[in-house]
Amino acid sequence: MAGLGALARKIFGSSNDRKVKGYRARIAAIGALEAELKALSDDALRQRTDTFRQEVANGRSLDDLLIPAFATVREASRRAMGQRHFDVQLIGGMVLHDGKIAEMRTGEGKTLVATLPTYLNALSGNGVHVVTVNDYLARRDAEWMSRVYGFLGLSTGIIVHGLNDAERRASYAADITYGTNNEFGFDYLRDNMKYERGSMVQRGHGFAIVDEVDSILIDEARTPLIISGPLDDRSDFYNTIDAFIPRLEADDYEVDEKQRTASFTESGNERLEVWLSEAGLLKGGSLYDIENVSVVHHLQQAVRAHKLFQRDRDYIVRNGEVVIIDEFTGRMMPGRRYSDGLHQALEAKERVQIQPENQTLASITFQNYFRMYGKLAGMTGTAATEANEFLDIYGLEVVEIPTNLPVKRIDDDDEVYRTVAEKNHAVVEVVLDCKKRGQPVLVGTTSIEKSEQLAADLRKAGFRQRDLSEPFDGRPPAPDDFVFQVLNARYHEQEAYIIAQAGVPGAVTIATNMAGRGTDIQLGGNLEMRVARELADLEDGPEKEARVAEIRADIARLKEQALAAGGLYVIGTERHESRRIDNQLRGRSGRQGDPGHSHFFLSLQDDLMRIFGSDRMDGMLQRLGLKEGEAIVHPWINRALEKAQQKVEARNFDVRKNILKYDDVMNDQRKVVFEQRIDLMSADNVADTVAEMRHVVVDELVAKHIPERAYPEQWNSQDLQDDVRVYFNLDLPVVEWAREEGIADQEVRERLKTAADEAAARKVAQYGEPIMRQVEKAVLLQTLDHLWREHLSTLDHLRSAIHLRGYAQRDPLNEYKSEAFTLFEAMLAHLRQQVTGQLARVELVQTPPQLSEEATLATAIAEHEDPVTGENEVVEAAAAFQPAPAADRNPADPATWGRVGRNEPCPCGSGRKFKHCHGQFVA
Known part of the structure; x- marks a missing residue:
C-alpha cells in the first residue's frame, strides 16, 4: 500500500503540491501588473492605498483586492528596500492571508513575506498584529518593514517591554502593530483589570500573523501567562492547619514518595472534619464538599511539608527564612519559593515568619488568547511535524512553500556512540577539521549545561572561548585563532548579531536551539547588521556610501571562501523529543541554494536514547565488539529514532490537549x-x-x-x-x-x-x-x-x-x-x-x-515560564501607577496625595489604612 501511495504522489503530486498549484494561478496576474506599477510615481503608488481603503469601505472583499494589493506591495518594497518579492514569497503571502501556516525554509525571507498579507488586511482599518518571539525581533522587523508600510501610507506601532499605557494605546491604534506574544497576552489581561473603558490599550483582535509559530503556539504555550499579586496575611490560617498534622496517626494518611503526593485515608478525613469544625474552618458537613476545596488543598500541602520534605535535605532554615536546596546541585536557591501554598506550609512547620502567598489575579493560555483572533496565520521553517496539533487546537492548516532555489545541503546519517564523552570527542574532532579548512561551524545543544560541557572539551583541545562582553565586529577569526562563542538564548540582540555572523569562514559557534531564533545565518556575514554596528556614528553621505561598498565587497569575498569550504556545517549533539527542533537546527544551513552540511552525533546516554531502551542496545553493541571511540552509523537508526520521536510528540500533544481541555x-x-x-x-x-x-x-x-x-x-x-x-x-x-x-x-x-x-x-x-x-x-x-x-x-x-x-x-x-x-x-x-x-x-x-486599579496593578507581577531555561520571566505589571512621593504629600490637603493604594496607610496621618479612612466608602 505504501508503494502505491508513493506511486500516486509521483503521478498526481502530494496534497501539498496541489495546494501550492492552486495559488500559482494568481502569480501571473500579479506579475502582469508589474510594468504598469513601475511607471507610476511614488505619490501615485501611495495613492493606491487610499483607493483600496475606499473600495473596502464600499463593500469590496479583501480577497478581491489581493492581486492589485500584492503587486503594489511588491513594487513598494523594491523602491523602499531594494527587495523584490520572489514568486514563492507571493505564494507564502497568499497562504498567510487565507489564515494558514506557511512553512518556509530558513533564509527564504519570511519577514518580507509578511508585508503582503499585513498590508492587505490593514486596509480594513481593524489593525493587524505581527507577533514575534522577543523584543529585539519585534523592534528589528518593525523598523525594517515600516519602510514599506510608511511608503504606502500605513502607520506602524511596536509593543515591547517598558512602554507605558499611553505609548501602548498609540501603538495598538496604528494600522500594523509588531510585538511579542507575552506583551500582547499581558496587555489583554491588564486591560481586563482596568476600571475605565478609556484606559484599556488594545482595540480588538482582528488578524494576527505569528512569526516562529511553532515556538510560540506550541513550545511557549506549555505554560500560561499569569498576573499575580500578594494575598492578605493568612499566617493564622496556615498555623492552624499546621497544628493538625502532628496529631494525625500513621494510618490517617498515605504518602507516595515517588510521585511526591499525599492524601488522607477515611480515618484521617473523619479526624480532620472534627478538628476543622472545632476551628470554624469547615463549611457544610463534609471535608470534600465543594466549599472546602481550598482547605483540603492546604491540608495536603501541610502533610507534604511534614512527611515528604526534610530539613537540611530539601531545604534549610537560614536567618529565619526557608531556603530551597536544589536537588541536583545541592546548592541553596535564595529567592526561589515553592508555589501553591507549599512554601507557606514549610514556614508554618518551621515556626518562621510566613510570607504572603501570591494569588492569581488573571491568567490565560496562549492557546486561548490566540484563538480570540478573527483570523490567525503563522509562518516558520518547521511546522509540518506538528500539523495535526495546529489543525486540532487552532484550526490552522500547514502549507509547505517551495524554496526559491533547490536545496544543496548534505544531511549525513546519525553517528551513535556508547558514551557522552566519546560523542563529545567526535564533535571536537569535526570542529577542529572544519576550523583548519576555514568552514564555519554551528553546534546545537539542548541545554545551557550541555553547552558548557562541550565548551570545556573545546578548551581542552586548544580553543579559547570569547566572552559575550568581548567586542565582536563580525569579521572572521585569524586561521591560528582557535576561538569559539557560546550562546544560550538570553541576550537576544547581541546573540542575533553573533548568529547572523556565524557564517564567516572559520567561525565556531555553540548555541542552544532558541539562541538567535528568527535570525538568518548568511555565508560571509550579514551586510545590514555590519553596517549598523560599524558605521553607527557616520551620517549618510559619500563617506558612508564608500564604507558600505567596502563592507559589501568584504562580505562577498568571505562568502566565496565559505562556499569553497563547503558552506555552513551544522552539528547536532543530541536528538530532541520533537523532530521539529532537529529540523530547526538543520535548516540553519543551506539557505537560498547555498551548499551546507548537517550531522547529528548521539550517545546511548542521551535522554531520548535512555528512554527507548539503550541499556539493551549497549549490551548488544559491546557483544558485537564495538570499541571505544567507534560509532554505529546506519539509516535504520535514523528511522528508529524518528519513530521514537513520533511517539514522544504524540504523547506531548495529548498532554497539552488535556491541559487545554481543563483551561x-x-x-x-x-x-x-x-x-x-x-x-x-x-x-x-x-x-x-x-x-x-x-x-x-x-x-x-x-x-x-x-x-x-x-x-x-x-x-x-x-x-x-x-x-x-x-x-x-x-x-x-x-x-x-x-x-x-x-x-x-x-x-x-x-x-x-x-x-x-x-x-x-x-x-x-x-x-x-x-x-x-x-x-x-x-x-x-x-x-x-x-x-x-x-x-x-x-x-x-x-x-x-x-x-x-x-x-x-x-x-x-x-x-x-x-x-x-x-x-x-x-x-x-x-x-x-x-x-x-x-x-x-x-x-x-x-x-x-476611588477604584482600586492603581493599588492592584502597582503590586501585581506578570510572569511566564521560559520554555528553554525553565526560569520565570517576571515583568513589572504597572510602573505607571505610582503614589506621590511622601515628601510632597500634605496631610491636610488630599489634592497633594496623588494615587493612594487602598491598603496603604492614609496620608492624613490617622494611622488607619486609606480604605478605612479617607478612601472609605463601605461602612
Whole structure:
C-alpha cells in the first residue's frame, strides 16, 4: 500500500503540491501588473492605498483586492528596500492571508513575506498584529518593514517591554502593530483589570500573523501567562492547619514518595472534619464538599511539608527564612519559593515568619488568547511535524512553500556512540577539521549545561572561548585563532548579531536551539547588521556610501571562501523529543541554494536514547565488539529514532490537549466575566443592574426561608428577618408580617423589594445621583474582581485534586466541568449578595470612592515560564501607577496625595489604612 501511495504522489503530486498549484494561478496576474506599477510615481503608488481603503469601505472583499494589493506591495518594497518579492514569497503571502501556516525554509525571507498579507488586511482599518518571539525581533522587523508600510501610507506601532499605557494605546491604534506574544497576552489581561473603558490599550483582535509559530503556539504555550499579586496575611490560617498534622496517626494518611503526593485515608478525613469544625474552618458537613476545596488543598500541602520534605535535605532554615536546596546541585536557591501554598506550609512547620502567598489575579493560555483572533496565520521553517496539533487546537492548516532555489545541503546519517564523552570527542574532532579548512561551524545543544560541557572539551583541545562582553565586529577569526562563542538564548540582540555572523569562514559557534531564533545565518556575514554596528556614528553621505561598498565587497569575498569550504556545517549533539527542533537546527544551513552540511552525533546516554531502551542496545553493541571511540552509523537508526520521536510528540500533544481541555472550562467563564466587565465599564449608569441584583437577592432569601406552599407558621420568619438585616441593613418586622391573616410569600417578597428600593432611593437623595452612580459602579467592579480572583484560586485547587475522582470510576474532566459550573453559579450568587450588602451600608466621607486599579496593578507581577531555561520571566505589571512621593504629600490637603493604594496607610496621618479612612466608602 505504501508503494502505491508513493506511486500516486509521483503521478498526481502530494496534497501539498496541489495546494501550492492552486495559488500559482494568481502569480501571473500579479506579475502582469508589474510594468504598469513601475511607471507610476511614488505619490501615485501611495495613492493606491487610499483607493483600496475606499473600495473596502464600499463593500469590496479583501480577497478581491489581493492581486492589485500584492503587486503594489511588491513594487513598494523594491523602491523602499531594494527587495523584490520572489514568486514563492507571493505564494507564502497568499497562504498567510487565507489564515494558514506557511512553512518556509530558513533564509527564504519570511519577514518580507509578511508585508503582503499585513498590508492587505490593514486596509480594513481593524489593525493587524505581527507577533514575534522577543523584543529585539519585534523592534528589528518593525523598523525594517515600516519602510514599506510608511511608503504606502500605513502607520506602524511596536509593543515591547517598558512602554507605558499611553505609548501602548498609540501603538495598538496604528494600522500594523509588531510585538511579542507575552506583551500582547499581558496587555489583554491588564486591560481586563482596568476600571475605565478609556484606559484599556488594545482595540480588538482582528488578524494576527505569528512569526516562529511553532515556538510560540506550541513550545511557549506549555505554560500560561499569569498576573499575580500578594494575598492578605493568612499566617493564622496556615498555623492552624499546621497544628493538625502532628496529631494525625500513621494510618490517617498515605504518602507516595515517588510521585511526591499525599492524601488522607477515611480515618484521617473523619479526624480532620472534627478538628476543622472545632476551628470554624469547615463549611457544610463534609471535608470534600465543594466549599472546602481550598482547605483540603492546604491540608495536603501541610502533610507534604511534614512527611515528604526534610530539613537540611530539601531545604534549610537560614536567618529565619526557608531556603530551597536544589536537588541536583545541592546548592541553596535564595529567592526561589515553592508555589501553591507549599512554601507557606514549610514556614508554618518551621515556626518562621510566613510570607504572603501570591494569588492569581488573571491568567490565560496562549492557546486561548490566540484563538480570540478573527483570523490567525503563522509562518516558520518547521511546522509540518506538528500539523495535526495546529489543525486540532487552532484550526490552522500547514502549507509547505517551495524554496526559491533547490536545496544543496548534505544531511549525513546519525553517528551513535556508547558514551557522552566519546560523542563529545567526535564533535571536537569535526570542529577542529572544519576550523583548519576555514568552514564555519554551528553546534546545537539542548541545554545551557550541555553547552558548557562541550565548551570545556573545546578548551581542552586548544580553543579559547570569547566572552559575550568581548567586542565582536563580525569579521572572521585569524586561521591560528582557535576561538569559539557560546550562546544560550538570553541576550537576544547581541546573540542575533553573533548568529547572523556565524557564517564567516572559520567561525565556531555553540548555541542552544532558541539562541538567535528568527535570525538568518548568511555565508560571509550579514551586510545590514555590519553596517549598523560599524558605521553607527557616520551620517549618510559619500563617506558612508564608500564604507558600505567596502563592507559589501568584504562580505562577498568571505562568502566565496565559505562556499569553497563547503558552506555552513551544522552539528547536532543530541536528538530532541520533537523532530521539529532537529529540523530547526538543520535548516540553519543551506539557505537560498547555498551548499551546507548537517550531522547529528548521539550517545546511548542521551535522554531520548535512555528512554527507548539503550541499556539493551549497549549490551548488544559491546557483544558485537564495538570499541571505544567507534560509532554505529546506519539509516535504520535514523528511522528508529524518528519513530521514537513520533511517539514522544504524540504523547506531548495529548498532554497539552488535556491541559487545554481543563483551561477551556475556565476560559468559557473568563470570557463571560471579561465581557461583563467591559459592559459595566462602558455603561454610564449601572443602577438597573444593581436594582436587578437587589431584587434577585430578595427572591433567593424568600425562597430559602419560605418553603413552597407552606403555611406562615412553617416559615423561618426569624431567619429571614435576620438575613434582611444582614443584606439590606433594614430592620423590618418580618416575624410580625408572618402573623398577618392571609399573608402569602408573594406579598412578603413585594414588601421587601419595596423597602429595599426605598432605602436605595434615600441613599441617592442623601449623596446625590452622580456620586451614587459612581459608587455603584466601583462596588460592582471591585466585588466582581475580588470574587473572580478567589474563584480562580479555588479552581486551581480543585484541578490539583480532581484526578482522585478517577479512582471512583468517574471522568475527572466531566467532574471538573460540573464542579466548576457549580462554583461559578455560587460566585454569581455571592456577587449579588455582597454588592447589595455593601451598597446598603455605604457611608461616604470627605472624598469620593476611588477604584482600586492603581493599588492592584502597582503590586501585581506578570510572569511566564521560559520554555528553554525553565526560569520565570517576571515583568513589572504597572510602573505607571505610582503614589506621590511622601515628601510632597500634605496631610491636610488630599489634592497633594496623588494615587493612594487602598491598603496603604492614609496620608492624613490617622494611622488607619486609606480604605478605612479617607478612601472609605463601605461602612
